[in-house]
Amino acid sequence: MVEVWLEKLMASYNLDSINSKNSYAAQIHIKGELFENLIWWGLQSLPDEILVGMDVDPDSPHLTEVEDLFRSEQHVDGLFQSQGYQINEAHIVNRGNSFSVHHLPEDWTDDMFSSNRGSRAGRFTHWLHTHPNAPAIPSEADADAAQETPGIDMILGLRFSPEGPMPWFNDVEGTRRRLGEEAKPVKSKKSKRRKFGASKNLSVIGVAPSGHKIHEIQLIAFHKSGLAINVVLVDNEGMPYGWKDLK
Numbered sequence: 001m002v003e004v005w006l007e008k009l010m011a012s013y014n015l016d017s018i019n020s021k022n023s024y025a026a027q028i029h030i031k032g033e034l035f036e037n038l039i040w041w042g043l044q045s046l047p048d049e050i051l052v053g054m055d056v057d058p059d060s061p062h063l064t065e066v067e068d069l070f071r072s073e074q075h076v077d078g079l080f081q082s083q084g085y086q087i088n089e090a091h092i093v094n095r096g097n098s099f100s101v102h103h104l105p106e107d108w109t110d111d112m113f114s115s116n117r118g119s120r121a122g123r124f125t126h127w128l129h130t131h132p133n134a135p136a137i138p139s140e141a142d143a144d145a146a147q148e149t150p151g152i153d154m155i156l157g158l159r160f161s162p163e164g165p166m167p168w169f170n171d172v173e174g175t176r177r178r179l180g181e182e183a184k185p186v187k188s189k190k191s192k193r194r195k196f197g198a199s200k201n202l203s204v205i206g207v208a209p210s211g212h213k214i215h216e217i218q219l220i221a222f223h224k225s226g227l228a229i230n231v232v233l234v235d236n237e238g239m240p241y242g243w244k245d246l247k
Ligand SMILES: [Zn+2]
Pocket: 098, 129, 130, 131, 138, 139, 142, 155
């Protein structure tokens, strides 16, 4: 079961995805339960970024009804490996800073995944990495790393507190895709003056098992060519959250 607050945010994200569907070259469906795990893992691994390898299940193609609804006028067939299949498997493969996170340990395929990855212990199809307290917008290092990806790359941006050594870094150009609203300071009746630390008093959308207050979640996906991929967050039946408001 996904947290209720996250379910609502996923529904609002899906609505935005429908409304902007023609800005995308293709779509990818990802299970909400898995997406929730990615958020928890990202916060448990602070202050590091994490790199997550993801795969599809050949028995779980996108539902045609959903695929048709989210289909873009700019749709490109056969753009990436496993296009048309849901992401429903994910493993943390590495952690580090914004540069080192992309450099996998040399022996990472040898033992780490041999037991649960079977004969497919090779590379993953899709990749996701986190941007702790930074927007989900690719850096140059991210774009370089994506050149090796057969599927697509995703970035999960998380704004949270306590910030620890990582204050929110906002100085990045690019298109942002939020789940819900931009984080805003909570208005206090007691004091109208701006004071030191006031920026920390942001609206909270949810609390993670790690104890972090979450203020904002951003999610984007892109192909190595630079084309944007539309992400659809689906339940265990493959239906998008908020389906009844999307049709
Ligand atoms: Zn990055």
